Amino acid sequence: MERESLTNFFLKSTLYIQIILYFLLIIILLLFSALISGSETAFFCLEKKTIDREIRKNPYRGDKVLKILKNKKKLLATILISNNFSNIGIVILSSSLITEYFFKNSFFYKVPINFLLEVILLTFILLLFGEIIPKIYARKNNFRFAILMSQTIINLSKILDPISKIMIIVSRFIEKKIKKKKNRISVDQLSKALKIASSNQKNIKECQFLKRIVDFGNTETHQIMTPRIDMFALNKNTLFSNTLELVRYQGYSRIPIYKDSIDDIEGVLFAKDLLPFIHEKEFEWTQLIHTPFFVPENKKIDDLLNDFKKIKIHLAIVVDEYGGTCGIVTLEDVIEEIVGDIIDEFDEENLSYSKLNHNNYLFDGKTSLIDFYRIMKIKEEVFFEKKKGDADTLGGFIMEINKEFPKKKQKINFLNYSFLIRRIDNKRIKSIEVIRKKN
Secondary structure, three states, rough: HHHHHHHHHHHHHHHHHHHHHHHHHHHHHHHHHHHHHHHHHHHHOOHHHHHHHHHHOOHHHHEEEHHHOOOOHHHHHHHHHHHHHHHHHHHHHEOOOOEEEHOOHHHHHHHOOOHHHHHHHHHHHHHHHHHHHHHHHHHHHHHHHHHHHHHHHHHHHHHHHHHHHHHHHHHHHHHHOOOOOOOOOOOHHHHHHHHEEEEEEEHHHHHHHHHHHHHHHEHHHHHHHHHHHOOOOOOOOHHHHHHHHHHHHHOEEEEEEEEOOOOOEEEEEHHHHHHHHHOOOOOOOOOOOOOOOEOOOOOOOHHHHHHHHHHHHOOEEEEEEOOOEEEEEHHHHHHHHHHHHOOOOOOOOOOOEEEEEOOOOEOOOOOEEHHHHHOOOOOOOOHHHHHHOOEEEEEEEEHHOHHHHHHHOEEEEOOOOOOEEEEOOOHHHHEEEEEEOOO
């Protein structure tokens, strides 16, 4: 009897020890899973400025983190493999514990309550203690957590290296196979979509703004420049008193300076540089001129904007293929292509056109075609573009479709529009009345 009691005691003791060991292993694996899950959030939420700041404080600690982050694919593979192993271990141990030690000889062994406990209770524990809590903590203390786990991750990365490599190779192969074909939308397609959207009066301003952004990269410098004939420039031999008077009258902040002709630009004068000398009777103002910046007429304006930002200037001289001056372009001209017209104290609003009635407009000959389309709300823009040739202005377009220089009061028809030449000055179309015919 005594021997039997002793045997039962040892059996029960062994059983309790096994249960305790199971619980300890589950807790250890759960803690490991929590640390690995937190590592994923900590490493992938780290910002460069945070790392740089911490490296300045302690270079050794930061170097470990940087070493791990150099290969993010390997880091992710190591974390996923480690987390999966720990979670699988927890599931196996929990299942064995519940089945073998709690419900083996009970009524519940024959009903699916043990399965429900495994699925519901275990899922809740894994999510709460193995994912949610550690990730919340790691997000708030990402660098500290990353430092804490850096050596562990490095060691795991070495141990799991063969499996990680296989995973990375397989993932790359699958990625290539299932990679979707890129849906390349052309600028024309996007422009058409914006035109359809702009039919809604509520969205018209937003759509016009987006369309300007879409067209921005395709616009060339000559399309937005102030042409040679309209630009104000000064001869370097102009007297100081005359220079002051002309600068005051014209109101420009930057003026191109030429030597013998406008094709020989030598520099750019900033009006503000003259301020300290406005009371002087004579002054050698040419010493104030800045080095000019030249750009080709076919340069895309997005590249021009980058040049303006890089060199930190606001004005460029536009030249043709022969080196002759075509005109000037400013930073304001480029920005206006996105935001629309910018009216300052020296600009006259609506200078290039006036509305006579709903279907009649009076335009300046130098009005750009882009502005003409916008003002007239032209839907047949594509037909105008096909016929315009190299013209960028309304006057140039009329000469293209007429094939010769028009006469005063001559009427030229195109599609649903009539162009009546109102005024001509020095072989230049100055004023055009545009009549939109009723359908």
